[in-house]
Amino acid sequence: MQYGVCNLGIVPIRLEPTDTSEMVTQALYGDFFKVLEQRKKWSRIRFAYDKYEGWIDNKQYLEIEEEQYQILSQSDINLSKDLIQFVSDEANSIYPIPLGSDLNCLALLNQKFEGNKIIEKSDKSNIIDTSFLYLNTPYLWGGKTPFGIDCSGFTQMVYKLNGYHLLRDASQQATQGVALSFIEESEPGDLAFFDNADGDIVHVGIIMEDNYIIHAHGKVRIDRLDHSGIYNIDKNTHTHRLRVIKKII
Numbered sequence: 001m002q003y004g005v006c007n008l009g010i011v012p013i014r015l016e017p018t019d020t021s022e023m024v025t026q027a028l029y030g031d032f033f034k035v036l037e038q039r040k041k042w043s044r045i046r047f048a049y050d051k052y053e054g055w056i057d058n059k060q061y062l063e064i065e066e067e068q069y070q071i072l073s074q075s076d077i078n079l080s081k082d083l084i085q086f087v088s089d090e091a092n093s094i095y096p097i098p099l100g101s102d103l104n105c106l107a108l109l110n111q112k113f114e115g116n117k118i119i120e121k122s123d124k125s126n127i128i129d130t131s132f133l134y135l136n137t138p139y140l141w142g143g144k145t146p147f148g149i150d151c152s153g154f155t156q157m158v159y160k161l162n163g164y165h166l167l168r169d170a171s172q173q174a175t176q177g178v179a180l181s182f183i184e185e186s187e188p189g190d191l192a193f194f195d196n197a198d199g200d201i202v203h204v205g206i207i208m209e210d211n212y213i214i215h216a217h218g219k220v221r222i223d224r225l226d227h228s229g230i231y232n233i234d235k236n237t238h239t240h241r242l243r244v245i246k247k248i249i
Contacts, residue, residue, distance in 0.1 A: 002035035003069040004045065004061040005105050009097045010145055011061070013054035017042035023142035024054045025153070025168055029080075029087070029095070030102025032064070032072045048073055050156070052168040068108055075104040077163050081116035083133065083146045088112050098145040099133060100157050121163025127189035128214070131158045131206050137220045151216040155191060155204050164248055170204040177246035183211065183227060190247050194229055194240035203240050205230065 006027035014021040017039060027033075027047075036053070037044040043061070046053045048069070080101040087095050089111050103113055133146065134157070140148025144157055152170040159166045166173050174193045180186055186207050194203040205215025205225075213225040217232075217239065224231040230240040 001066065002038060002043075003032065003064050003066055004035055004043070004056075005032040005064050005068075005072070005108065006030065006056075006060070007062045007095075007105075007109055008060055009095060009101070010147075011056060012142070013045070013052075013056055014042075015054065017044070017055040019057075021055070025052055025142050026144045027056060027061070028101050028144060029097040030105045032069060032102075032105065033061075034069070035063075049160075050166075050168045050172075062109070064108065072102075072104055072108075077119060077121065078103045079118040079161060080113070081118050081161075085113070085115035098147065100144070100161055118161060118163075124162065124164070124189050127158055127162055127164075127206065128208055130161050131214045131220075134158070134216075134220045135214070135222075137216070139216050139218050139220075149216055149220065151203050151205065154216045154220060155206060158206065159248065166248070171201040173204055174201045174244060174246065177248040180245040180247060183207075183225065183245065186245050187247070190245055192225060192245050193243050195243040196241075199243075201243060207245070 009029050011027040012023045013025045015024050033045040033047045035043045035045055041058055042055045043058055044055050080097055083099050085097055106113055137146050137149050141150050143149040144153040156166040188209050190207045192205050192207050193201050196202045205213040207213055211225050212222055214222050223233055229238050229242040232239045
């Protein structure tokens with residue numbers, strides 16, 4: 001088994017081993033993973049954080065030893081706090097990194113960071129404040145940053161920045177936590193999931209106070225939430241059908 005770490009700010013992870021393939025997620029600086037299969041130009045990886053799999057360009061990660069992988073796996077929370085920050089190496093080369101980058105790899109990569117950090121789990125009441133950092137971020141399938149994000153990437157990163165662990169896709173996140181019977185039982189920071197005509201979970205958002213929801217749909221936006229689903233305040237119509245509300249413990 002081989003192992004790797006993302007040593008660049010934002011790297012696309014593809015469905016298939018080609019640059020023209022669909023981006024299914026992104027590797028952010030410091031994300032580490034197992035290498036399941038290695039080809040001449042591409043590697044199929046499985047992230048340590050959420051077990052998500054995809055293909056990464058071999059030029060866009062650094063191989064590490066199993067011992068280093070295990071050390072990173074056991075490290076405490078240590079994330080970059082601002083929308084964009086920088087790390088530097090011995091040659092004074094600068095690398096931009098986005099919000100939520102994992103800084104536990106700094107010593108391994110022999111790099112320095114002098115910005116603001118998140119080093120401890122926060123109270124769940126902070127989730128809404130964190131979500132506002134992504135407000136108006138354009139929707140991007142597979143995205144996980146303030147420069148482009150999808151609905152489940154948004155919820156995963158907001159929860160990650162507060163020390164809570166979510167899986168990658170909305171359908172996977174819907175398997176976590178405790179289901180609530182009514183919207184009235186929910187609290188700010190709980191997750192609302194929405195399905196399609198086939199009953200598949202296809203969307204997720206974060207519940208706010210007073211029956212509002214913040215979610216990624218075209219952009220990260222705030223809409224109304226009722227028993228039917230999401231009511232788009234610009235289009236004056238429902239856009240998503242409510243399936244279940246979950247409280248993540």
